[in-house]
Amino acid sequence: MKKLLFAMTFCPIAICMVVVVSTPVRVWAHGVAGKRFFPTTLSIEDPFVSDELSFIFSFLKEAGEGDHPPTKEYELEAEYTKRITPHFGISIGDAFLILDPEGEDTETGFGNLEVGAKYQFFLNAPHEAVASIGVNVEIQDTGNREVEAEPFTTISPALFFGKGLGDLPESLKYLRPLAITGVIGPNFPTDSETVTTHVDEDTGEIEREVERNPNTLSYGFSIQYSLQYLQTYVKDLGLPTPFDRMIILVEFPFETCLDRSCGGDTTGFVNPGVIWFGKYIQLGAEVQIPINDRSGENVGVLAIIHFFIDDLFPNSFGRPIFR
Amino acid sequence: MLCGPMFLSTWLGVAWGHVFPEHSDPQVGATVTVSPTSVRIRFDGALEPVFSTLRVQDASGKQVDNGDGHVDPSDPTLLEVSLPSLPPGTYRVIWSVVARDGHRTEGDYTFTIE
Numbered sequence: 001m002k003k004l005l006f007a008m009t010f011c012p013i014a015i016c017m018v019v020v021v022s023t024p025v026r027v028w029a030h031g032v033a034g035k036r037f038f039p040t041t042l043s044i045e046d047p048f049v050s051d052e053l054s055f056i057f058s059f060l061k062e063a064g065e066g067d068h069p070p071t072k073e074y075e076l077e078a079e080y081t082k083r084i085t086p087h088f089g090i091s092i093g094d095a096f097l098i099l100d101p102e103g104e105d106t107e108t109g110f111g112n113l114e115v116g117a118k119y120q121f122f123l124n125a126p127h128e129a130v131a132s133i134g135v136n137v138e139i140q141d142t143g144n145r146e147v148e149a150e151p152f153t154t155i156s157p158a159l160f161f162g163k164g165l166g167d168l169p170e171s172l173k174y175l176r177p178l179a180i181t182g183v184i185g186p187n188f189p190t191d192s193e194t195v196t197t198h199v200d201e202d203t204g205e206i207e208r209e210v211e212r213n214p215n216t217l218s219y220g221f222s223i224q225y226s227l228q229y230l231q232t233y234v235k236d237l238g239l240p241t242p243f244d245r246m247i248i249l250v251e252f253p254f255e256t257c258l259d260r261s262c263g264g265d266t267t268g269f270v271n272p273g274v275i276w277f278g279k280y281i282q283l284g285a286e287v288q289i290p291i292n293d294r295s296g297e298n299v300g301v302l303a304i305i306h307f308f309i310d311d312l313f314p315n316s317f318g319r320p321i322f323r
Numbered sequence: 324m325l326c327g328p329m330f331l332s333t334w335l336g337v338a339w340g341h342v343f344p345e346h347s348d349p350q351v352g353a354t355v356t357v358s359p360t361s362v363r364i365r366f367d368g369a370l371e372p373v374f375s376t377l378r379v380q381d382a383s384g385k386q387v388d389n390g391d392g393h394v395d396p397s398d399p400t401l402l403e404v405s406l407p408s409l410p411p412g413t414y415r416v417i418w419s420v421v422a423r424d425g426h427r428t429e430g431d432y433t434f435t436i437e
Contacts, residue, residue: 035429233430233431314424
């Protein structure tokens with residue numbers, strides 16, 4: 001199963017073989033603000049609206065806690081986003097999970113379906129700045145309970161932003177390839193608590209277990225250094241392929257519990273990695289390092305293969321529905 | 324991680340969608356001792372000639388090229404403009420191009436004549 005999951009991650013490479021000859025239409029490239037290309041990041045969402053398809057593979061070994069043994073968690077997440085207008089888009093996504101607890105049976109299944117919408121309300125090309133607002137909804141009971149899909153819906157509005165440092169003065173030109181992206185937004189579960197009941201096999205009594213579902217705040221940012229930007233706009237260092245299309249980055253995703261007995265508790269990771277981007281696809285990989293014991297004890301890995309649908313199919317379903 | 328993009332670079336050829344410069348002459352950030360006769364930028368994809376421009380400015384922002392920026396008719400990936408003899412100083416090359424799939428990209432860089 002694990003091999004199948006790993007293979008499923010990379011089989012979509014076959015889609016890269018499709019080349020579309022198109023009639024040119026003057027549109028701005030996705031993920032571009034002025035000279036800056038902002039890639040799709042792995043841990044936090046990027047600030048752009050675009051036509052794209054992403055597959056993110058992750059592996060993390062969760063530490064045991066209480067009755068729960070240490071568990072290897074494999075996840076393959078897929079998300080498709082579609083522009084309705086040039087600045088407004090919708091998304092749909094889901095994940096397939098394999099939970100492999102020590103000494104127990106492996107569970108597999110899908111997570112809850114997630115749908116979202118995003119509107120890019122700000123773009124300043126000379127200053128390489130962009131901002132969007134959006135909302136994501138995780139729909140209850142659309143996944144498998146065996147892989148801990150939640151029995152409640154979660155609504156998550158968010159603000160996204162990105163800023164490239166290409167407008168730094170000449171004296172700081174080697175910092176111009178830097179860029180920062182970020183996101184912040186609350187997560188509101190529609191049920192404040194989840195009640196499960198089961199019958200005690202020994203006593204026959206019905207036992208009631210209450211799990212609180214807190215409101216949380218998700219926030220994070222990425223710091224990126226683009227070798228492509230350095231090579232193209234600052235100093236030609238003669239970097240060969242594929243380094244001339246690479247972006248080195250560190251992502252910092254965090255989540256803080258706001259109420260219901262866990263107020264103030266924060267989990268998060270530091271995820272250093274690298275991204276390569278071409279015409280039709282983007283590849284990336286990161287290491288996932290927990291910031292505290294609450295976040296975990298082990299280092300995980302993330303990998304992405306991302307398709308630029310607007311480049312693959314610029315004159316059909318790769319362009320906005322309304323232009 | 325490196326095998327993936329290198330393999331795909333070969334498989335997909337050099338034609339990137341939202342095109343970016345592959346090589347510039349004078350090179351980005353270079354210092355040259357002789358005034359160049361032209362600026363040439365080769366992109367990693369074919370350009371739409373009508374929508375692609377190239378100009379050169381001096382440090383004061385004055386345009387100093389010969390006004391003949393164009394995509395090479397025999398090589399749609401090459402954007403060039405001719406230059407008169409220029410005095411020492413720092414110059415800015417400003418380009419704006421549209422790829423064959425319609426995506427626009429733009430940028431600039433400097434070079435210095437000693």
